Amino acid sequence: MLSRIAESMFWIGRYVERAEDTARILDVQTQLLMEDSAGEEEVTCRNLLSIMGVPAPADTPVDTALMLEMLAYDSTSPASVAAVLGAARESARRARETLSVAMWEALNTTYRGVASGQFRMLRGHNTYRWVRDRAALINGAADATMTRDEGWQFMVLGRSIERADMTSRLVATAALAGGIGAPWTSTLHACGGYEAFLRTYKGLETERGAAEFLLLDRLFPRSVVFALNRAEQCLDNLEASGSRAGISNDAQRLLGRTRAELEYRSLSDVLADLPAEMERLQRTCALATEAVTRRFFAGAETKDWSGVRI
């Protein structure tokens, strides 16, 4: 498939996942802020912006409203849900001829909800639910109507890398919230995994258990390890050559090593400095993205050395 289209598919996967996960993170945080009467609003908001990689304004106070503006509604703020949904649609428009009608319409009507101002009218929990519903619709339409070709693999690859990245941010926000409220419970709720967690751990709710579940569970689809595994699978499917020894794909090597480190180190080790650990994970995701870009999206350039395939 065309390199440019492959890149669009990859980013559709990433953007849709990012919109959904940002909404999930905001859902937890706004709820915690509401429950927290001690008035740590400024600190919490700044921390959250920093975890999401958005520079907070230095000279103005940051309250919940401003934070929501930057992370949800303002389409000129590149990390906001509104901007990310716009970017997903723009990528889809560029790959329009490869998408199924159902998937395109799901993406396009979602974008129209943002562009028409309907999204901004939503408040609080409704906002997050709308974003989750839309993401489910887009992913569902894709699941049901797209062939499992390269385009599909790139989209799921993008989604999985983004999910690993964003789950690590969710875990970091929970770790950051420290004493206030019940951050791990809310985080599990935000992931839609609270019931699954209770069933898995037979109702024994501990911070350690929750962290383990979100990071290492091999069966829960939003866990870091699950997402990394899925990304590795996609890369495997995309590498048609099937080399017999070693891994020739940089992205695969990066993701595989990080996953193995998470799985084989003791949980206490991983939990010892969770925020730093999560940052490392996010860096891996960024490096893996660069490697995927070099390997697949640069197209002809990578083939310069091996000559032209005719």
Place this chain on the structure above:
Amino acid sequence: MTAMFEDYQGSDGPAFDEMFDGPSLRAPYERLRASLHDVTVPELAGRLESLQTSYLDQGVTFDIGGEERAFPLDILPRVIEMETWSTIEHGVQQRVRTLERFLEDVYDAGQVFLDGVVPRSVVATSSHFHRASAGIRPANGVRVHVSGIDLIRDNAGEFRVLEDNVRVPSGVSYVMTNRRAIASALPEPFAEHRIRPVASYPQRLLAALRAAAPAGVADPTVAVLTPGVYNGAYFEHALLARTMGVELVEGRDLECRRGRLMMRTTNGLEPVHVIYRRVDDEFLDPVHFRGDSLLGCPGLIDAARAGQVTIANAVGNGVADDKLVYTYLPDLIRYYLSEEPILNNVDTWRVGDADAREEVMDRLDELVLKPVDGSGGKGIVIGPRADKKELDELRTKVLEDPRAWIAQPVVQLSTVPTFVDGRLGPRHVDLRPFAVNDGNRVWVLPGGLTRVALAEGELIVNSSRGGGSKDTWVLAGTGSGSRPHHVEQDHLAPPQSTGPAMDDLTSTVEQQQQQQQQRTTPGDEEVATC
């Protein structure tokens, strides 16, 4: 009479009214009106609104100054009878065959000049004549793979050719999407008419493009070349690529290596054999044309000359749809085909000819002046609507470069009932039928794009000038429209029910759950044990 058509009397000007013949209805519209008998105006307005929303949701849009808008579609179709259509079809085919012969001649021997049918200067001075194209021989001889011949219906109801488009005519995607939209918005009349389908266009186009592939390529790769998402017709480019199942490429996806056209894929470079380009000549190859173009691919023309890739439509076709060449078309039809034109031109003065110029200058205020290489209604001056200052400016411009202008009488385009601002009114329309040439046959898509000027009295219908469109129904069979017979089928057995008997199971579960509920009422001692 229905509520909807109650007040509608048709056009009262000199224009041909396609629905009414005086007080009585013309045949193709009788059935339409009868089938909409029960549809009220508010209901029609509601259907129109949901139609527009659905166009936005589907992304059936075009860009005006960077803003994305739903492509305007009027809810009432235009109906054309089979006999009338047959004339159009043959006329268009004749025209395309002539244009093909003319282009072949222009870029080869130039016999038409030697025989004195058209002065050589007409072509030599055309800005669309590209020497780069001379000597490029299309694999199957076709240069006009796709054409859109613009027609209007004059005061007498006769279809006449307004202009030929053999470069990159657009609009066919709207023919297909309009049909689907109207079929769902107006199911009643749709069910009662036999309408010739338009959905096969992409397959016809793909077949023609594959047939044009360089010799010796058994399974050619076809791609559609678009300028990119910011092009006004991007929707169309994407739709054609999608419905043909081929790649939609941009200039940056392409590269010429060793005289072959390649596209960048995740597996490296792959060859392209036929490129259906929707990029203008000037931007196609920076080596030969505009050196600053980022929309094309350097080396493309040379690859075509080497016979490694077919460019559709061919480069340099613009000389054939130049408005000055248009004036020679009736002669060209007689010259190349030894036939009389089936469709007439609109009467036209060549301002470059001294005699004509004198007359045109005297009558500037009653004629339409058109630049010969303009498109999309750009630069057109309608004499009766222009004030003195505009006419003076026009006079100066025309005298500076008379070759660049033609003049035509103001033709009142025919009118069709159109739903605007909650009521029906007569609006002017034209028609662009699309023809696909696969080398063996020129196929004309039954229908084409009817463009409608939505403002009352307006004569310019281009969508870039606020025009809308109509679904165009070409009736199969006579206008009376008998429906196909119902074919008796063997009755099929109903789908077999498999799986567990859900009803019983459900009721058992239900009972148990109800019992459970009773037992778990507060104070019940059994609670702890279950």
